[in-house]
Amino acid sequence: MIAMLYVIAFSAALTYFFNVSFSGSLILFSVASIIYTVIPKPSGVAQATIFREIWTGEVIKFVTAxxxxxxxxxxADYSKYVSNVGDEAQAIHISSMNVLPEVLINNTTYPLGITDQAxxxxxxxxxxxxxxxxxxTDDEMYASSVKKMDLVKDRHGKAIVKAMIKMALHALAPAGNTAKxxxxxxxxxxxxxxxxxxxxGDLLTLKTAADDLEIDEASRRLVLSSQHVNDLIWEDKKLEGFFFNRATGAVQQNLLSFDVHTHISNxxxxPTTKVxxxxxxxxxxxxxxxxxxxxxxxxAKAMGWTKMYFSEAKNDTQYQRNLVNFRQYGIVLPTAEEQRGAIVSGNA
Incomplete structure (x- = not known):
């Protein structure tokens, strides 16, 4: 029905714009439609493309969430600035101003002066x-393709997220002990x-260090290791729930000017060299x-392409199985060698 409506619509348009008889236009488009249906076309190409697009989109949504x-x-997200470099390698240009301009208060002397911003x-x-x-396997695809692909999507998405978080924490931590x-x-x-x-008391010492570094309180983010979370809960037995909610077990997110998060992949x-x-x-x-x-x-952070790779079972004569995996580009990194820190357990 839709195809017939398209034929009639295009025939009417041809008649109106080129002064061709409607009956002639109708015959022309009908014959063209019939010829198109008998032209040999590659099978499975459109379906495979749609298949990849659907599940790539699902993984993107999973990782983002x-x-x-x-x-x-x-x-700060700079994903829109990601560009290709070489053979699909993805990169980003980050221009960072490392020097803040001097602020003059109630100035009466001119000219104001010039400070070069590198x-x-x-x-x-x-x-x-x-x-x-x-x-x-083909049996799994045909028997319950949606359930199997849902499971694969979730597992691959979780694996990518786990790796990205672990690498991000490593990048944001300082390489060693410095004044800044x-x-x-x-x-x-x-x-x-x-x-x-x-x-x-160690968190109070860290707060003092953050104050000395002049880290804006609204931007202070602390990611506690799982060991340190347990340590503070252990001590909190005597602090009557100052650090965590006894009913839910959740750690207080706002603590001593820090926006507190926790993770197991710090x-x-x-501790001897602080490296x-x-x-x-x-x-x-x-x-x-x-x-x-x-x-x-x-x-700063940036997310690049998400790509799905799918090898069809028709090319596997021995196992008759499809192979699925994903590639994700992304990065999280500090933009300056300052206003960061860490606290690590020593040894008795």
Missing amino acids: ALKDTFMQGI IDDILIQLNKYQTVATPI MPVLLTTGEADPTGRIRMKM PYFN KLAYGAVPAVTDHKASVLFSLDRA
């Missing part, structure tokens, strides 16, 4: 996250393993995960 309620929410154009290549392929990026040590009692627990530090371990390095028993402090004003 999963990252929304993490410490990454509120970080603008660094930095080209940063986005990280590439690739999942290992998951097999889906202090790495502090905990001062609580030792636990049974000899690790020094965090106590509430980066490891060597951050390389990403993926195997920690020693004396190395511990650090809680990370950063300023939202000194951080």
